[in-house]
Each structure stands twice: as C-alpha cells, then as structure tokens.
Amino acid sequence: MFHFKKSACLKCAVELGIPDVISNHGKPITLSDLISVLPIHPSKSAHIFRLMQFLANSGFFVENPQGYALTSAGQLLLKDEPFNVRAHIFLSCDPALLKPRNLLIEWFQNDGPSPFDTAYGNNLWDYSxxxxxxxxxxxxxxxxxxxxxxxxxxxxxxxxxxxxxxxxxxxxxxxxxxxxxxxxxxxxxxxxxxxxxxxxxxxxxx
Ligand SMILES: C[S@@+](CC[C@H](N)C(=O)[O-])C[C@H]1O[C@@H](n2cnc3c(N)ncnc32)[C@H](O)[C@@H]1O
Incomplete structure (x- = not known):
C-alpha cells in the first residue's frame, strides 16, 4: 500500500539537494550538519532523520558511524553525474502521470489504448x-x-x-x-x- 512513499521521498530528497550536499561535503555527513544547510523550515528538522532512514533503507544512502554517505545508486542522483536519473524521478512523480494510475479500472473497462489516453484523451507525446x-x-x-x-x-x-x-x-x-x-x-x-x-x-x- 505504501510503496509510493519511496518515490515521494526520493523526489523530495533530490529537490532538497541532499545527494549534492553529501557529495560536496567530501566525507560522510552528520545529520545535524546536513540539516543545517538544507532549505527547510526549522519546525521540520526532526523529520529529515526519517527521510534519511527511509532512503538509506531503499539503498540510496548508507549510514555509518561518521554520518551519511552516498551509495552507488545515490551517485545517480547528483546534478553533475552525466548519467543521473533526476529527470526520470521528476517525470515518474509528475501529477500528470499519477492521474492515469488511478484510472486502471476505467481503462480495463473501456476500449482506449492506454490509461494515459483514458485520463487525457490523447497520448503522452501529444499531451506534453x-x-x-x-x-x-x-x-x-x-x-x-x-x-x-x-x-x-x-x-x-x-x-x-x-x-x-x-x-x-x-x-x-x-x-x-x-x-x-x-x-x-x-x-x-x-x-x-x-x-x-x-x-x-x-x-x-x-
Ligand atoms: C548538414 S546540415 C543539416 C541541415 C538540416 N538539419 C538538414 O538535415 O537538412 C548542418 C547544419 O548545421 C549547421 N551548423 C554547423 N555548425 C553549427 C553550429 N556550431 N551551431 C549551429 N548550427 C551549426 C550548418 O549551418 C548547417 O545548416
């Protein structure tokens, strides 16, 4: 039921710039050092720990005694990584692509070619x-x-x-x-x- 949270947390971490902050730090970063440079409201500081735990559990960061470091999957989230997957993350979480996922039942019951077509009346390329x-x-x-x-x-x-x-x-x-x-x-x-x-x-x- 909650697998969508992985994508949501991943997108948020990339938007906050967490992978680049860790990489630019040059060594594992402690939670407090990380929080001190993130563009977040102070009232949300405590929640960064949960975000990091969640994404460490998903394999993007590793937590060791010195702090958080990037895994090889986490390297693919860096702005300057030529093969980064950032655009794919934003695309897969885009509200325009989430809508069709809620229309699978309608798609099974109509003669339309795709859930996207069911949502918007045309295909992805015509739409975007x-x-x-x-x-x-x-x-x-x-x-x-x-x-x-x-x-x-x-x-x-x-x-x-x-x-x-x-x-x-x-x-x-x-x-x-x-x-x-x-x-x-x-x-x-x-x-x-x-x-x-x-x-x-x-x-x-x-
Ligand atoms: C072989 S023609 C291809 C023209 C067109 N794409 C076609 O298929 O008919 C190459 C085109 O690239 C342009 N061109 C060459 N160097 C360029 C550059 N540095 N920046 C922008 N255009 C360039 C040329 O002026 C030329 O119009």
Missing part, C-alpha cells in the same frame, strides 16, 4: 510536446512542416548567423542564431539530424 527545436536546422524545411501541421507547437530553427539571419519566421516558428557547441535552445524535443539527400550529396563529393 509544446516546444520543438531543430538544432543545425538549416533554412527550416522540417521545422516549417512541423509548425504548419501542429499550430500548437512552438518551433525554433537554430543555426549559424549566415544561415538563419535573414530567414522569416511565422506565428509559431522562429529562427534563432547561435552556436550549438556553446548552447542549444530549451525545448521539449530537440532534433539534430542530417537529411539523407545531404548525406548522399556529400558522399558524391568524397
């Missing part, structure tokens, strides 16, 4: 995709097609100045100058592709 960026998108052939066919999606073509500076955008299409090796636009979906035609054209020259 509102922004799209084509990085190195050239003159925007693909982004224009996406923008025209999906008016609710805000599309961005991101390329070097000499390629996009004079391109004309539309209501839901913009051309943005930038260097992908410095940064890329923020979007729900990022496209990084080379069309087959361009590849075969280049290979003709090789």
């Amino acid at each position: 995709l509102t922004t799209f960026a084509d990085v190195g998108g050239g003159t925007g052939k693909v982004a224009k097609a996406v923008a025209q066919n999906f008016p609710s999606i805000k599309c961005t073509v991101y390329d070097l100045a000499h390629v996009v500076a004079n391109q004309k955008g539309a209501e839901n299409l913009e051309f943005l100058v930038g260097d992908m090796f410095q940064s890329v636009p923020c979007a729900n979906a990022i496209l990084l592709k080379v069309t087959k035609d361009i590849l075969s054209l280049n290979s003709d020259f090789l």
Whole structure:
C-alpha cells in the first residue's frame, strides 16, 4: 500500500539537494550538519532523520558511524553525474502521470489504448510536446512542416548567423542564431539530424 512513499521521498530528497550536499561535503555527513544547510523550515528538522532512514533503507544512502554517505545508486542522483536519473524521478512523480494510475479500472473497462489516453484523451507525446527545436536546422524545411501541421507547437530553427539571419519566421516558428557547441535552445524535443539527400550529396563529393 505504501510503496509510493519511496518515490515521494526520493523526489523530495533530490529537490532538497541532499545527494549534492553529501557529495560536496567530501566525507560522510552528520545529520545535524546536513540539516543545517538544507532549505527547510526549522519546525521540520526532526523529520529529515526519517527521510534519511527511509532512503538509506531503499539503498540510496548508507549510514555509518561518521554520518551519511552516498551509495552507488545515490551517485545517480547528483546534478553533475552525466548519467543521473533526476529527470526520470521528476517525470515518474509528475501529477500528470499519477492521474492515469488511478484510472486502471476505467481503462480495463473501456476500449482506449492506454490509461494515459483514458485520463487525457490523447497520448503522452501529444499531451506534453509544446516546444520543438531543430538544432543545425538549416533554412527550416522540417521545422516549417512541423509548425504548419501542429499550430500548437512552438518551433525554433537554430543555426549559424549566415544561415538563419535573414530567414522569416511565422506565428509559431522562429529562427534563432547561435552556436550549438556553446548552447542549444530549451525545448521539449530537440532534433539534430542530417537529411539523407545531404548525406548522399556529400558522399558524391568524397
Ligand atoms: C548538414 S546540415 C543539416 C541541415 C538540416 N538539419 C538538414 O538535415 O537538412 C548542418 C547544419 O548545421 C549547421 N551548423 C554547423 N555548425 C553549427 C553550429 N556550431 N551551431 C549551429 N548550427 C551549426 C550548418 O549551418 C548547417 O545548416
């Protein structure tokens, strides 16, 4: 009945920054040192012990005489860990994904394709995709097609100045100058592709 508490505690610990605090401490951290740096109301201090016990029991932290340390699973919660699973934690605990889990009975009794569809009337991608960026998108052939066919999606073509500076955008299409090796636009979906035609054209020259 209470397995959902593991996910809730894990998300909370990541939001509070506990794994990064432990890692930055450089050695196991005592409960009082941990509490002293967490962004929590003083009236909740005593509850951090319960949170830590719960997550130690789940295998993310280990408690030894010197204090709390990260396990190898706990390392996957760090901001700077390239293979961290933080986005997955936030996604799996998102209220939008929790709603369908309460509708399994309705899904078994209707002809809908998924509990998500039962909750929202469309699939996850239609529901959550509102922004799209084509990085190195050239003159925007693909982004224009996406923008025209999906008016609710805000599309961005991101390329070097000499390629996009004079391109004309539309209501839901913009051309943005930038260097992908410095940064890329923020979007729900990022496209990084080379069309087959361009590849075969280049290979003709090789
Ligand atoms: C092979 S073309 C692919 C264009 C388009 N994605 C397609 O598939 O038709 C590579 C594109 O990447 C752009 N590009 C190259 N270096 C870039 C950089 N550092 N930042 C952004 N765009 C870059 C080029 O200007 C070019 O438009």
